[in-house]
Amino acid sequence: MATKLGIGVIGCGNISKAYFSLAPLFRGIKMRACADINMDVAKARAKEFKLRAETVDELLKDDEIDIIVNLTIPAVHYEVSKQVLDAGKHVYSEKPFVLSIKEGLDLKSRAEKKGLRIGSAPDTFFGGAHQLVRELIDTGKLGRITSGTCHVMGHGMEHWHPNPDFFFQPGAGPVLDIGPYYVTNLIQLIGPVKQVAAFAATPAKERTISSKPRAGEKIPVNTPTTIHALLEFENGAVVTLNTSWDVWSHGHAPMELYGEAGTVFVPDPNFFGGEVRFTDATKPVKKLPKWSHPFGVPNEMHSQGMMANYRTAGLADMAIAIAEGRPHRCSMELALHAVDVMTGILRSGESGKFVAMQTTCERPAALGIKEAKALLAKKK
Numbered sequence: 001m002a003t004k005l006g007i008g009v010i011g012c013g014n015i016s017k018a019y020f021s022l023a024p025l026f027r028g029i030k031m032r033a034c035a036d037i038n039m040d041v042a043k044a045r046a047k048e049f050k051l052r053a054e055t056v057d058e059l060l061k062d063d064e065i066d067i068i069v070n071l072t073i074p075a076v077h078y079e080v081s082k083q084v085l086d087a088g089k090h091v092y093s094e095k096p097f098v099l100s101i102k103e104g105l106d107l108k109s110r111a112e113k114k115g116l117r118i119g120s121a122p123d124t125f126f127g128g129a130h131q132l133v134r135e136l137i138d139t140g141k142l143g144r145i146t147s148g149t150c151h152v153m154g155h156g157m158e159h160w161h162p163n164p165d166f167f168f169q170p171g172a173g174p175v176l177d178i179g180p181y182y183v184t185n186l187i188q189l190i191g192p193v194k195q196v197a198a199f200a201a202t203p204a205k206e207r208t209i210s211s212k213p214r215a216g217e218k219i220p221v222n223t224p225t226t227i228h229a230l231l232e233f234e235n236g237a238v239v240t241l242n243t244s245w246d247v248w249s250h251g252h253a254p255m256e257l258y259g260e261a262g263t264v265f266v267p268d269p270n271f272f273g274g275e276v277r278f279t280d281a282t283k284p285v286k287k288l289p290k291w292s293h294p295f296g297v298p299n300e301m302h303s304q305g306m307m308a309n310y311r312t313a314g315l316a317d318m319a320i321a322i323a324e325g326r327p328h329r330c331s332m333e334l335a336l337h338a339v340d341v342m343t344g345i346l347r348s349g350e351s352g353k354f355v356a357m358q359t360t361c362e363r364p365a366a367l368g369i370k371e372a373k374a375l376l377a378k379k380k
Contacts, residue, residue: 004030005090005319006064010056010080011071012036012045014161015094018311019069020049026316027377028323029067035059060087067092067117067319074171078103081118085110090322092119092315095180097335099171100343101358104336111332117321119328120335123314125185126367127272128296132288133257133264134366136278137189143260145190148239151252152178152270156245158207158219165219167245168207173223174243175342178270182255183338185269186231186239189257192360193341194234200224200349203246229345234360241345273298273308294372316375317367329364337361 007029009016016034023031033052036042046053059065060083068084070077070093078098084091085107097120098104111118124130136142152174157164166172187193202224209217226244233239242252255266262281267274273296279285290296295313298306314330321328337359344355365371 003323004028005066005322006030006032007067007069007315008032008054008059008062008065009034009069009071010036010059010084011073011094012041013071016045016071018309019071019315020045020051022310022312023315025310025377026312026375028319028375029312029316032064033059033062056083060084060089065089067315069315070094070097073166074099074176075166075169078107081107082110085114085116085118088114088116090117090119090318092318092330093121093335095121095335096171096176096339096342097332098339099176101336101340104332104339108332108336117318117328118332118335119314119318119330120332121311121314121330122181122184122269123311123317123330124181124269124272125188126295126310126313126317126329126372127274127308128291128293129267129272129274129276130185130188130269131293131295131367131372132276132291133266134189135368136264137259138366140261141278141280142257142262142264144235145237145257145259147237148186148255148257149252150182150186150239150241150255151250152182152254153242153244153247153250153252155248156207156225158209158211160211162211162213164207164209164211168219168221168223168225170223173225173227174245175224175227175229175345179241179243179342179345180338181269182241183341184334185255185266187334187337187361188364190233190235190237190239191363192234192337193357194232195354195356196229196231196341196344196348197354198227198229198345198348200346201226224346224349227345227349229348231341271307272296272310291369293369294376295367313375320375327365329367331361331364333359333361334364
């Protein structure tokens with residue numbers, strides 16, 4: 001594949017830096033331009049990464065742009081992606097790519113009419129740790145997955161994010177903001193979900209920002225911040241998912257999956273790497289040796305030390321899939337089913353009733369060592 005697809009970005013906030021800085025790791029894509037509702041922000045990002053700063057309208061009309069990455073806030077993901085598709089360009093969105101099934105199906109219809117692709121984050125399930133768990137499942141070492149637990153709990157984004165307001169509004173909250181990493185990973189490991197049930201609560205009606213530059217400012221909370229959910233999968237597995245931004249500390253593992261033949265301890269799906277532990281029936285739990293998967297190799301320094309970060313891998317896989325005429329892994333169907341699960345959880349939390357899924361999907365193809373290496377650009 002000699003030709004690279006031109007990439008433009010709408011939305012130059014915090015997450016855009018990861019896309020711009022990590023894109024050169026991958027083949028098949030070339031970052032060319034960026035846009036933002038605030039042109040000063042777009043110009044600053046463009047200067048930082050040697051790109052063109054354009055208005056949204058200019059980016060939509062730019063002939064050098066094949067795929068537009070939608071990094072706007074969740075509340076406008078649908079409207080922006082609709083503009084992109086109507087302009088005749090493929091779209092890859094940050095999660096969640098829409099906030100309702102109706103919006104997702106409308107985008108699907110628009111894309112199909114024009115022969116365009118829709119892709120969506122998260123792509124952290126491409127990580128070496130999560131693909132190692134996928135291999136354990138696919139090779140039968142765990143037997144059929146029968147149940148599991150997931151816990152993603154902390155005390156909110158107001159302690160570190162400069163503008164945390166949208167995290168506490170409809171379209172965000174812990175289920176729609178952090179939940180996509182967990183739900184998407186569960187789907188790629190176990191398969192589609194049949195129905196969900198949940199309890200939801202909003203213990204604090206406002207939050208006080210402690211991060212700069214707005215420390216001390218109070219912001220309203222208009223979406224549940226503690227949700228305990230139960231997911232029944234089509235294969236019969238039952239998994240507990242607890243999400244909360246009202247917890248200061250806890251001792252739960254991020255994810256555990258229980259199979260007929262053993263148990264696997266899965267690291268945080270918000271990240272690409274981490275330690276995978278496994279027990280075969282009655283044998284002691286053991287840490288599995290490091291797998292030579294390229295997306296498990298630490299490549300960035302974080303507060304916790306060196307960590308693996310390969311965000312943009314999903315975008316590269318989509319670009320290469322377009323050229324090769326194959327399905328891409330971070331597909332619209334996968335993203336829409338995850339949205340179905342998450343919005344179903346929120347509806348169940350409001351109604352107190354079980355909610356059946358309106359969609360289903362196939363598990364995305366596994367991304368083994370060979371397939372992951374094929375996404376990487378050749379080192380000069």
